[in-house]
Every structure is written in structure tokens, then in C-alpha cells.
Amino acid sequence: MAMATKMLLLLAAVALLVASSGAWETNIRMPASVATTTAMDEAVAPLIHALRPMLGSGGQLGSRAGVACDSWRLGVEAHNVRDWKTVPASCESYVGHYMLGGHYRRDSKLVIDEAISYVDSLKLAGNGKEVWVFDVDETTLSNLPYYATHGFGATPYNWMSFQEYARQASAPALPETKRLFDKLLSVGIKPVILTGRREVQRTATVTNLRRQGFSGWMTVMLKPAEFKGSAVTFKSGERQKLVDAGYVIVGNIGDQWSDILGTPEGARTFKLPDPMYYIG
Amino acid sequence: MAMATKMLLLLAAVALLVASSGAWETNIRMPASVATTTAMDEAVAPLIHALRPMLGSGGQLGSRAGVACDSWRLGVEAHNVRDWKTVPASCESYVGHYMLGGHYRRDSKLVIDEAISYVDSLKLAGNGKEVWVFDVDETTLSNLPYYATHGFGATPYNWMSFQEYARQASAPALPETKRLFDKLLSVGIKPVILTGRREVQRTATVTNLRRQGFSGWMTVMLKPAEFKGSAVTFKSGERQKLVDAGYVIVGNIGDQWSDILGTPEGARTFKLPDPMYYIG
The missing domain is CATH 3.40.50.1000 (HAD superfamily/HAD-like)
Known part of the structure; x- marks a missing residue:
């Protein structure tokens, strides 16, 4: 378990690294009129949680209730899920983390x-x-x-x-x-x-x-x-x-x-x- | 970080739970001639690693080199990746974990x-x-x-x-x-x-x-x-x-x-x- 723990911590570190600043993130967060950013702007940026991209906001991996957000997203991309009006409410955080991470x-x-x-x-x-x-x-x-x-x-x-x-x-x-x-x-x-x-x-x-x-x-x-x-x-x-x-x-x-x-x-x-x- | 660590450990526990025995896994592991299974059979079943489904076997999340296995799989399902002959060698473990988990x-x-x-x-x-x-x-x-x-x-x-x-x-x-x-x-x-x-x-x-x-x-x-x-x-x-x-x-x-x-x-x-x- 010690090894697994280490690897999980490594995952967290990698995910946080990926979530850190870059031209894309800077571009996304800034209003059009602002041309520069500061370290402080980066510090208040939303934290991309390491777990969410896999589990979905409800953490319903393997659960029979609710929506498995990653499966839902795959369903959308493979054109199995059609004619949907909005992202499932329980997947808002998941989609946010997916898009910004x-x-x-x-x-x-x-x-x-x-x-x-x-x-x-x-x-x-x-x-x-x-x-x-x-x-x-x-x-x-x-x-x-x-x-x-x-x-x-x-x-x-x-x-x-x-x-x-x-x-x-x-x-x-x-x-x-x-x-x-x-x-x-x-x-x-x-x-x-x-x-x-x-x-x-x-x-x-x-x-x-x-x-x-x-x-x-x-x-x-x-x-x-x-x-x-x-x-x-x-x-x-x-x-x-x-x-x-x-x-x-x-x-x-x-x-x-x-x-x-x-x-x-x-x-x-x-x-x-x-x-x-x-x-x- | 303590909270994140706890959640990561929770993830590991959930993933291991999902990877545990069930009719499907039993069915997959058994040769056609064997009609029953035992606790020992389950114990030697391949361990599904909690991290692999997300990272891919190379752990190349965010890396510029190699294949991001989850992106490759999405590309296959959305018909962006076509006419491929074999799973990328670096994704064999990833695909295995995806299929068996x-x-x-x-x-x-x-x-x-x-x-x-x-x-x-x-x-x-x-x-x-x-x-x-x-x-x-x-x-x-x-x-x-x-x-x-x-x-x-x-x-x-x-x-x-x-x-x-x-x-x-x-x-x-x-x-x-x-x-x-x-x-x-x-x-x-x-x-x-x-x-x-x-x-x-x-x-x-x-x-x-x-x-x-x-x-x-x-x-x-x-x-x-x-x-x-x-x-x-x-x-x-x-x-x-x-x-x-x-x-x-x-x-x-x-x-x-x-x-x-x-x-x-x-x-x-x-x-x-x-x-x-x-x-x-």
C-alpha cells in the first residue's frame, strides 16, 4: 500500500502541475482588455482537482445511481448521447475540470x-x-x-x-x-x-x-x-x-x-x- | 494536501472494489470447461491498478512524447483514429486495465x-x-x-x-x-x-x-x-x-x-x- 500511496501522490502532483499556468489558461481567464497577468492572478485560479476528471463530480464510480460523467462524455463524443439540452447537473464540475485542466x-x-x-x-x-x-x-x-x-x-x-x-x-x-x-x-x-x-x-x-x-x-x-x-x-x-x-x-x-x-x-x-x- | 491524500486513497479503495470479483470477471477468467470458481481463484486475479485507467501505462500525462492512452482511446471511439493495426505498444497495460476494470x-x-x-x-x-x-x-x-x-x-x-x-x-x-x-x-x-x-x-x-x-x-x-x-x-x-x-x-x-x-x-x-x- 505504501507504494500505491506514493504513486497516488505522484498523480496528484502531476495533475496539479498540468493545472498550473500556461498561455492557454492565461488566455481563458483574462478579459479581452487585460494584456498581462501576475503571479497573484495565477494563485487565485481555480484548482483542478486530481480526482474529478476520472470520477465525475458525484464520485459515482461504479455506482448504479446518477451519471458516470466520464462515460457520459465518451457517449457524447461517440454520438451515442444525442439531443441533450444541458450537461447533467451532477457533471458540471466534472466538465469544468475536464475543460480547464x-x-x-x-x-x-x-x-x-x-x-x-x-x-x-x-x-x-x-x-x-x-x-x-x-x-x-x-x-x-x-x-x-x-x-x-x-x-x-x-x-x-x-x-x-x-x-x-x-x-x-x-x-x-x-x-x-x-x-x-x-x-x-x-x-x-x-x-x-x-x-x-x-x-x-x-x-x-x-x-x-x-x-x-x-x-x-x-x-x-x-x-x-x-x-x-x-x-x-x-x-x-x-x-x-x-x-x-x-x-x-x-x-x-x-x-x-x-x-x-x-x-x-x-x-x-x-x-x-x-x-x-x-x-x- | 491531507484532504487530497485521503481522497486519493479513497479513489484507490473504490477502484480496487470495482476491480474485485463479480459474474463478469469470473466469466472472463474461467476456461469454458470450469463451471465454478473459488475464493482462491479470485485472490490470484490480476490486480487492476487504480491509476492506469487515467494515466496510461507510460504515465505520460501532459508529456509531449509518447501516446496519451486515454486520448487515443477517445480518438478511436469518436472515429478520429482510423485504420490502426494494433493498440500502441505503450498502451497495452492501459487498455488491459480499461477492459478488465x-x-x-x-x-x-x-x-x-x-x-x-x-x-x-x-x-x-x-x-x-x-x-x-x-x-x-x-x-x-x-x-x-x-x-x-x-x-x-x-x-x-x-x-x-x-x-x-x-x-x-x-x-x-x-x-x-x-x-x-x-x-x-x-x-x-x-x-x-x-x-x-x-x-x-x-x-x-x-x-x-x-x-x-x-x-x-x-x-x-x-x-x-x-x-x-x-x-x-x-x-x-x-x-x-x-x-x-x-x-x-x-x-x-x-x-x-x-x-x-x-x-x-x-x-x-x-x-x-x-x-x-x-x-x-
Whole structure:
């Protein structure tokens, strides 16, 4: 047991280390107008508890009652859990710890590593017709600064409140996605931004993307004000227009299954993690 | 830190509890010819280490080198990691602990809970034309007794060796899937077994299913000896035959993405976890 205790303490130390400051965490905690941070800011940052990512907030490992939060998250990512309105109340802390700790970033990194391996494996035509579709929210940009103060998805979505946040154009980039974006530009695949955000949000969205270092895209496609259909209908329709115009969608990445389902999906799709909300 | 230490010790205790004996573990460890188990058998059972399910065997949480095994597993389940031949060598222990500990069962339970909720939400025609497609390996039957002695997928697939195991018809049922199977029978949805196993394995497969309490299916569809195409081609082709014959596929469940991709997929699909092998 002494050895096990030592290893458990080591785990705690590693987890605390991962939870410590970094560019991403700094970015998340800071309002857009503040450009620097101090040691004191770091000291008051939320402590990422070593146990929560595995157990879920209720500590209900093996219990028959309640929700096993890690199983729920896996269910979301594998598209077994669908049409959910909010994160289960008992999983708010779990999702918060997942998002703010190293886990979300590590899971995102693996997805992008796979995407970059795929890009490296392609025999490109290099004819300027090869494109890659990117979603915006929780794909190129992260709304964690918003969701961190709105229950990490455990409270019902508030359209007005989120629009106000989005208008500030202050969302940080998801660093992993930025790495893929830059890789594609370097090999001549044109990024296409395709988002369920409405046309009225075009300026704020483009401003936010540019502020975060995204540029060189072929086009930014937003949902027309009058569009009434589902996300899958909108996005697959827009992808069809690209194909009809002679483009080849070599890849497609988003955080929602509705980003990557629906013909034409693209030659290969990638699902980034998002346990905070579901768009059907 | 004292509190954290206490909680970590609690975690260890809970994990050890989960790893302790039960019908499932007993079933997994026992050869087919042994009908009972003893306290001594339990005592020599492999110890499931409390840390491994989270960290992966290399303990490379947050490390830039190597594979983050939990992220890799998520990547597999979300279909970001494709066409892999074996479990990464550094993740063999991780996958073993995942499969033999409570984690795999917990993840499977959530999938089946979702499936049963879906069944309860259906307005059934009750005309005898409603069917549900089940895969066999790692869906109705578990080959853990085989994989536990073959590196949990970290060693290359050995067709001959696996066939020899399958011929014994000794694989335990996945208890969660059995629960769904029985639920469907109770509401008049007919189970259809659709497997990539070959026709030559029909007798062993049916014997194994019956031994494990499965019965009442409409048909068992196996791959003809001469079939050369992919799993998706075979399975979607067989599902098309069902639809052409007037059946409505209300659900479809498997452990591989190739079980549930390809038109007609079925009205709703469910992906059970399987970090041990990939069938494209």
C-alpha cells in the first residue's frame, strides 16, 4: 500500500502541475482588455482537482445511481448521447475540470495530430481546388471564457447572453486547430470557415479570427438570417455548393457531429471534443 | 494536501472494489470447461491498478512524447483514429486495465441505457417488421478471455489463433447488450444478428449465442466464404436486403464504426466501446 500511496501522490502532483499556468489558461481567464497577468492572478485560479476528471463530480464510480460523467462524455463524443439540452447537473464540475485542466487540450491535440498525419499522407493535386472546412465555435475559436462563467453547459443556453459575448470578438483560438490551419496553408490546401453563426455576426467573427492569428482562408460562410433548417442541412448544403463549384473537400473538422454528418461530408472528418453543448 | 491524500486513497479503495470479483470477471477468467470458481481463484486475479485507467501505462500525462492512452482511446471511439493495426505498444497495460476494470463496463452501460431510452421513446407499429441489428464480437459476445492472453490488441491479429478460440463457443455475453436484446424482444422488435464472421463459423457462433442466453432472433447473417469487400460494404449490403424485404431497422449496434456506417445505417445507431482492434 505504501507504494500505491506514493504513486497516488505522484498523480496528484502531476495533475496539479498540468493545472498550473500556461498561455492557454492565461488566455481563458483574462478579459479581452487585460494584456498581462501576475503571479497573484495565477494563485487565485481555480484548482483542478486530481480526482474529478476520472470520477465525475458525484464520485459515482461504479455506482448504479446518477451519471458516470466520464462515460457520459465518451457517449457524447461517440454520438451515442444525442439531443441533450444541458450537461447533467451532477457533471458540471466534472466538465469544468475536464475543460480547464489538461485533459481537453490533450484530447484535442490527439485529434489534430491525426489530422496532420492524414494531411501528410495525401497526394495533393495542388490545383488550388483543394479545401478544408473548419467550424468556428469550439473549433477555431474557444468560448471557454464564456462557458466558464455559465456553468460549463450545465445551465440552459442563453442566446442573448452568448451573442453579447461573441460581439466582443475576444474568444481565444484553440491552439491545436491553429496548428492544423497553418499546416494546411503551408501545403496549399485552402481553409474554408463554415459556421452556424448568423450573417449578422460576420464582422465580429472575422475580427475575432484575425485577432487570433487566423488569415488566408478562402471564404467565411455564415448562416443567412432567414435560414430555418437544421445545422446538418445548412452545413451539408454549403459543402455541396463547394463541390458543385469544383472544389474537393479533403477534410472537415468541427466539435459537433452536425458539422461532419451529411453528404458531402468531405474525404475525411475529424471530431474535436465538446462536452459543453449539443447542436443537432 | 491531507484532504487530497485521503481522497486519493479513497479513489484507490473504490477502484480496487470495482476491480474485485463479480459474474463478469469470473466469466472472463474461467476456461469454458470450469463451471465454478473459488475464493482462491479470485485472490490470484490480476490486480487492476487504480491509476492506469487515467494515466496510461507510460504515465505520460501532459508529456509531449509518447501516446496519451486515454486520448487515443477517445480518438478511436469518436472515429478520429482510423485504420490502426494494433493498440500502441505503450498502451497495452492501459487498455488491459480499461477492459478488465470497471471502466469498460461503465462505458458500455451508458450506451445501453441510451439505447433503451431510445426504445422507450419509439412509437412502434408492432407489425412484426421492426428489427434491430446486432453485431457479434465485442457486441453480443465478448472475446476478452482471448484478448486478455493476446496483449489486449497490442499484438498483431492472428486469424488462426482467434478462429480456434471462436470455435470453442465459450465467449461470455456482454451483459449490457443482453439487457438491450431482452428489452427489444419484450416490446416486439426483432433482433437480427449481423456479423463479419464467416458462414463456416455459423454453428459455433449460434451455439455460443445460445449458451449465453441469446435466443428469439429473426436471423443470423454471416459473411459468405467468397465475399471480398469491406466490412462496411458487406454490412450495409445486408441491411439493404432487410429494407428491401420490407423491414424497418429501428436500431443498429456494434463496437466498430464499420458496423454502423453505410446506408441504410438504421434509424439510430449505437457505438459500443472497443479499444482492442479496428475493422475498416
